[in-house]
Structure formats: C-alpha cells, structure tokens
Amino acid sequence: xxxxxxxxxxxxxxxxxxxxxxxxxxxxxxxxxxxxxxxxxxxxxxxxxxxxxxxxxxxxxxxxxxxxxxxxxxxxxxxxxxxxxxxxxxxxxxxxxxxxxxxxxxxxxxxxxxxxxxxxxxxxxxxxxxxxxxxxxxxxxxxxxxxxxxxxxxxxxxxxxxxxxxxxxxxxxxxxxxxxxxxxxxxxxxxxxxxxxxxxxxxxxxxxxxxxxxxxxxxxxxxxxxxxxxxxxxxxxxxxxxxxxxxxxxxxxxxxxxxxxxxxxxxxxxxxxxxxxxxxxxxxxxxxxxxxxxxxxxxxxxxxxxxxxxxxxxxxxxxxxxxxxxxxxxxxxxxxxxxxxxxxxxxxxxxxxxxxxxxxxxxxxxxxxxxxxxxxxxxxxxxxxxxxxxxxxxxxxxxxxxxxxxxxxxxxxxxxxxxxxxxx
Numbered sequence: 001x002x003x004x005x006x007x008x009x010x011x012x013x014x015x016x017x018x019x020x021x022x023x024x025x026x027x028x029x030x031x032x033x034x035x036x037x038x039x040x041x042x043x044x045x046x047x048x049x050x051x052x053x054x055x056x057x058x059x060x061x062x063x064x065x066x067x068x069x070x071x072x073x074x075x076x077x078x079x080x081x082x083x084x085x086x087x088x089x090x091x092x093x094x095x096x097x098x099x100x101x102x103x104x105x106x107x108x109x110x111x112x113x114x115x116x117x118x119x120x121x122x123x124x125x126x127x128x129x130x131x132x133x134x135x136x137x138x139x140x141x142x143x144x145x146x147x148x149x150x151x152x153x154x155x156x157x158x159x160x161x162x163x164x165x166x167x168x169x170x171x172x173x174x175x176x177x178x179x180x181x182x183x184x185x186x187x188x189x190x191x192x193x194x195x196x197x198x199x200x201x202x203x204x205x206x207x208x209x210x211x212x213x214x215x216x217x218x219x220x221x222x223x224x225x226x227x228x229x230x231x232x233x234x235x236x237x238x239x240x241x242x243x244x245x246x247x248x249x250x251x252x253x254x255x256x257x258x259x260x261x262x263x264x265x266x267x268x269x270x271x272x273x274x275x276x277x278x279x280x281x282x283x284x285x286x287x288x289x290x291x292x293x294x295x296x297x298x299x300x301x302x303x304x305x306x307x308x309x310x311x312x313x314x315x316x317x318x319x320x321x322x323x324x325x326x327x328x329x330x331x332x333x334x335x336x337x338x339x340x341x342x343x344x345x346x347x348x349x350x351x352x353x354x355x356x357x358x359x360x361x362x363x364x365x366x367x368x369x370x371x372x373x374x375x376x377x378x379x380x381x382x383x384x385x386x387x388x389x390x391x392x393x394x395x396x397x398x399x400x401x402x403x404x405x406x407x408x409x410x411x412x413x414x415x416x417x418x419x420x421x422x423x424x
Contacts (some may be wrong), residue, residue: 083316270413304365
C-alpha cells in the first residue's frame, strides 16, 4: 500500500509537494500544509536528494536519512539539545533566549533541552518511576484503565458515535499518567486539557488565553511540589522533589512536570491512533494480527516506525561538524526528521509498507542516545494493553467517516478517528 492509498485516513489530496517541486530547497517551508498533511512523499524526495539539507528559509539543516540521524542523536557534545531547542520556527532565522512558557522559560533547564551531564540529573530524578519493575507494578492498573476505555468505545458504537481518539486514545494515557502523579479522579479532565494546551500550536507562539491556562497548571504543580499527595505510594511529585538535592530550581521542577505531562500523554495518544489507522490501512497485517495476537509487540514497534508520533526535533551545533558530506558550522540549527529516518530505504526494506515480520526493527520512534525516551517502557505497556483489550472485545474495526489529523510538523497523530466496531 502506498502513501496515496492511505489518503482516506485523513490526508487531504493534492497537498503532496510541500513547495519542494515548485521552488526547490530555496523556497521549501517546513510549515507548508502539504508537509503537515502528508510528509511521506516529501521525505522520500528529500532522502533521494541527500541525507542532509540546508533550508535557507529557516536557516537550518534538516537530517532525513537514518544513519546521519543516529549520529546526531548520539553525539550531544557536538549536536546540542540545549542550543537546538532555542530555535523558533515561527520566526525563521531567529533564536530565542530559551524555550517558551510551555517548557519553562529563559534560563530554565528542562529534560528535552539539556545535554549530559545535566540531562542525567533530571532523568535520575524520575527514573525509578519508569523501570521494568514499576511498569510491571502498574500493569494491572493500566489493564483496568484500558478495559474501561474499550468498553466506553463499545457503548458509543451502539449509538453510532464511536471515536477511537475520543473514547480510547485520548483518555487512556491521561488516566495512566494521572495515577503516576497521584491525581484525583475529578482532576483528570483538567489534566488532559493542560496536555492539549501544552502541545497546541507547538510550532507557533502561544495565544494569551493559552498562557493564562498554562499559569493555572503551573500553580497547581507548584502546590503539589510543596505538599505531595499522600496516597500510600511514591508519586511523580515525590520523585521530582528529590532533584532539589542536585540544585535543580523550583522553576525547573515546574517545567519538568510540564514536560512529563506532554511526553506522557500526547505521544502515547498519537501512537494509539496511528497504530490503529495503519492496521486498518493494511488489512493483511490487520488480519494476521487478529489471527496471531502474539504478534502485538511487533505491531507496536512497526507502528512506531511506520507513523512516528514525534516527527522531528531540533539540535544545535556546538562546533563545526561534518555530516552527510556537508560542513555544518558551529552555532547552526539542525532538525532531525525521525519520521523520514524511519522510512529510509537504506535501513528498512519496503519502508512504506506496514509489516509485522520486520526484523530487526531498529526504528527511532523513541529516539536514540542519551535522550532515548524515558517513558518508552510505559508507553509500550499502554499501547500493547489497549490493543490486546480491543482485539479481544471486537471482531472487526473500520473507519466510519473521514478522520482529522493533528496540524503540527512536530507531533503526528489523529484528533478524530470515527470507527465502526463489531463486538466479539
């Protein structure tokens, strides 16, 4: 199945160029609706042109092939997250003093925008919440949450209003992360709204109203960091507070909470919607998975590769670097296109086909190097558990009406995925 055959799942037809064909790299705009609607054909053309591209319109270097992407991710001393995340795509050619309020503000260190050894300080603060033992301990709660969401989907299906995003993909990670944060049930809707706020218009300046709602979130986090919830087990707030011993400031603790909120909710939501949509788009793989549910872990990994929820992130060069046959000067901005690297023909056979027999599958869906996703184990647990419950409770699922995609070059998923469900 080709990218064009996947268009009914939410890719507007006729937006395949991203401006690349008309003006070449000189006029190529990362904010072009064509790239956001369907990046795959554009990524394919860019990879054919080379592994690394300078984009004059944004004054940045874009990395589109797998091996070069891995090099960038594994060499933070050359390709810095601290420098890269200060780049502002909304105002091409500019560099901020720091990241915006959603990730803390100027001079506030956050996990996604730090390099070793500072990066390890933040990871260690909550690493205990994301170990194998912690995931196993959480598995029963995750299963209960997943079962509740799937049952809600089935109930809506009887009324003809089933939406996989609304009933399953959006609430499930909220419920799971809220448990880790020790949040009461009546806070869950607000929790989800905060996560949506943090990622809405990620490529643009936040609206004043959004800033106000963001301040409400930080006020709540501030209160919890002073008086963590007493629920008989260690919460994320308890773990984060331990970072004070490593001279992490209160503002940085607040930013850390905000980052975990985004990373723990939006990414998993996108993973879920992308995986179900890909399975429906590739009926042979879908039937194979239903016949052999033990292939579910392979399906999750292929979902991460085929439709990467985090399409790209920035780095900045601390010194001159040679990459993909190009000389990149110090102080340059570099964008690593995970979504393109995971479709690199040099690394993956038939990359545009969703395959359950792909082995090995060394995708970059969770990144690589020191910034490898801290919550990858928990995310895999959530996705696997939900899909297992969904397969057991249904005999078939299909798209009911046109879905809606996220409108971001950074995050890729669905915000609407209406389905018809046949209960088991």
